[in-house]
Amino acid sequence: MQTQEQEREELEAAETPTGRSPRVLWIVVTLALIAGLVFVKMRFFPAPNTDAKGSGGGRGAAGGGKGGPGAKGAGQKLPVQVYVVQPTNLSDEVAATGSVLADESVIIKSELSGKITSLNIREGQPVRRGQLLFSINADEAQAAINKQQYNIRLFRDQEKRQRTLLDKEYISTQEYEQANNQLQTAQADLKALQASLAKAYVRAPFDGVLGLTTATIGTYVSPGTEITTLSRVRPVKIDFAVPGRFASSVRVGDVVSITDEGTSKKYDAKVYAIDPQIDPVSRTQPVRARYANTRDELRPGAFVKVNLQLGESTTALQVPTEAVIPEASGYSVYLVQNGKMVPKKVKIGIRSDKVLQITDGLAVGDSVIRTGILQVKPGDAVRAGAD
Template sequence: MQTQEQEREALETAEAPAGKSHRVLWIVLALALVAGLVFVKMKYFPSPNADAKGGGKGGAGAGKGGPGGKGGGQRLPVQVYVVKPTNLSDEVAATGSVLADESVVIKSELSGKITSLNIREGQPVSKGQLLFSINADEAQAAIRKQQYNIQLFRDQERRQRTLLDKEYISAQEYEQANNQLQTAQADLKALQASLAKAYVRAPFSGVLGLTTATVGTYVSPGTEITTLSRVRPVKIDFAVPGRFAANVRVGDVVSITDEGTNKKYEAKVYAIDPQIDPVSRTQPVRARYANQNNELRPGAFVKVNLQLGESTDALQVPTESVIPEASGYSVYTVQKGKMVPKKVKIGIRSDKVIQITDGLAVGDSVIRTGILQVKPGDAVKAQPTSR
């Protein structure tokens, strides 16, 4: 019995070193796995602040406070445009409308049926040409009646004058007869003027519009019959921003582009409104174009470009660099490797560039890409580009 217990103790004593060696092996393997994971993480997935931590003590390219140094962080690459003087034509772009040189709606001034119609839709007419007439039988009868009355009053006035010369009647009696004659003649002129309204004529030479009237149509005063327009020449109405109002002159040539055909024409400014529109803060301007071949039609939409001069030292930046804000405009510049916003004032603009009238100087670097990713004070890596 004693012998068996001694053998068991000897066996346990022999197995103990083996169990300890297995545990040590597992620990070593676990540490090796963790070390491998840490190596992979540091090798292929470095921390964003690795450069900052590693650059504090003479790291590669890491001066104190510089990129990669203490607090340097990663620099965001951005494209910048270096501001320089450029040639700029002071051109104002606006939208305009084509108007007839003269235009009127032809209406009836009397009530009655149309007895004749001489309207050829879309065709030219001459000044004074009869367009339509309204039944005027009553007016003509009233005129004949008044003419008879005038003849009667004239005879009475002649007799009364003879009696007055012989002092058979007083001057007052003669004046009453003469007044009747004068009143009748005035009434006749009123009737003749009313009769003239029954015959509607073209007030000027032009082109007729469309109409729905026909012979026999009953019309009332104010009924629209057709339109008459003079389309040679035509007027171009447009407006320029108030800040350019002082630069616009009568006689300036403007370039007009028809929105429908993209054809360009040249018109000349002939009138400028003396007041700036208080709502839009724009200056109404009107130009005239000969329109000999009816190229432009009244009511058409056109683009207008007005040349105000040329500058050789204008500062312009790409359109995408200018940021509109509630209080105006700003741009992002690069100074000493960091982004610095600047307030600017703009001038003439196009689809590609915008003139900067205040806020920038020659040599400034203006950010044109990555604007949404940077904040004031961020470190950036500038890559100059041409416009």
Template sequence: MNKPVKTILVLVAVAAIAYLLVSKVFSDNGTAKKDAPKGGPMAQRVAVDVFVVSPLAFQNKITSTGTVLPNEEVELISEIAGRVTGINFEEGTRVRKGQLLLTVNAQELQAQLQKLRSNQKLFKDMEERQRTLLEKEYISRQEYDQVSNQLATANADIQALQASLDKAYLRAPFDGIIGMRSISEGSYVSANTPIARVVDVSPVKIEFAIPGRYSHQLKEGDKITFTSEGNPERYEAKIYALAPNIDPATRTLVVRALYDNKKEEVKPGAFVKVEISLKDVDEAILLPTEAIIPEATGHKVFLAKGGKAVPKMVKIGQRSETLIQITEGIEPGDTIIRSGILQVRPGSNLKVRNINSSTDE
């Protein structure tokens, strides 16, 4: 066999061996793919921490935010037109009910009143003379009635004018503190011109709202505690009124409480945090806040059952910084997933890392 032929045979043999090796590699890859686990993400186990539910004693409280309202508040206005001739108050001072605060020039009304009183005296004298004559039958009943009607008309005109004249003297409608005035002496005011605001700040009202589901648990006379914005001191007030209906837009009930505010330390308009203690629950179902998943239709948790994740809708009650009360959907002994929630899907296989219970919280 010559040398070229041997060379060709060697090349053919090498090519055959290379073909067999490549076929083996692809064959092994196919086998590996067939032997790979099926099922995608569901087949992979999700590492989670779980929480075993056990009932705990729970101090049931409602927390809310509200606003301080004055006991009474009114904007003083002038009911007649005229020039201000007297201001009888200092801004920011206490005033008493009935105290004269402002005088509007009413000389024209006073002149008219004086004229009417003169006419009244004239008609009264005439009526007395006509009555004497009527008793002696010197005049007819019709002549007497004419003078009597003139007297009655004069009396009515005086009463009407006196009512208008009284409006020239602006008086405090109740005890309180008068605010900043918006007019000066000598100013011309018209009807409905604002003068100043009078506010009664002792007591004050605390207005807040609670979820409608607690409306049946509150009543007049119940006590609340609150703190005012910028002041750490806790105050106690008493509920005096509850709205007759739950707001259909917010599903809340408006409540008002009264605080005596004798030292006037709580200012109207301030923001307050309110806390109401309800009946304590001896055996409450409490879950860590991170275990609760809010949804459009309510709240959901994942239970660990048989190594798999099972979703469950729940109803929540009160909450603290770390725990939420569950009122419906969970029973003692249930195992709740508390971490790894974002990776969990219904039916996910679970790998439990840590187990906690209520007593560990």
């Protein structure tokens, strides 16, 4: 057991500054931590100032002039640029791509087997209708024709004798008909041989320009062998297609502007035929125009750009393309009304690189936001600036 003197020494040691220092240090650190948390809460998470007289009023409510961080943006307006809608001139134009076709074109082929005995093809040169292009050895066909002609003479004499006997009632009608049938059959066979012989002499079916060929005199050809091509290139046809929604606007006689992709030169052609059906795959309307091509400006097979004028309007409403917002259900724009942003559904029409036609949803004088679209929400206060 400790003596009273020892107990008194221990009590005096506990009351010395050295003994009190850990407890005081702990209290100071705790208070500093609490003060730091309070500062962070007030600095970065201020309480909403719902009522100047309420529990959240405090210094933020009383200090209306100085205010807290939230009071500064309460009256701030986002600056945006707007486009004021006005009626404009607009050409209703449809752009498409097309191909140049020859007015008439055919592949010249052989219909018989044999060797080419004459060749009058001048590659790339014009020919007239009916002009002989080449001929095939037809000696066998000619010999068969000669033989058949002799047979016809014989059958004709027999038919005359049988007719005489029939008139005198020496033979029956059946015997005469047999002789007459032989004559008619021989004459029909002669016409077939003559038609076959005509195939040995190939002529131009129409006026045109010959293509290239690899055939020469002595070349053996078979039925279906391609010899050359023949094309009529004055005039030429222009094949193109327009979207189905414009099908009702295209008329026979409409003038289309054609731009040659190779030379960038422009020509005017006239629509002369419209396909009665819309292509079910591409949903486009096939159209065909004709160009005189008197100077051989366009060559069949060339690629061209086609512009078709469907009309012109002086009251069209157009807005900058960046002001129109595509959505899943259509298109919309943002308007400025009474200093606030208001979304508006619209329908679009003809578009170009910079402007887009609005066919429904806007009126003359509407202010359409064209900048800052991503920063504003419906109902936000905005400060409009003119372009």
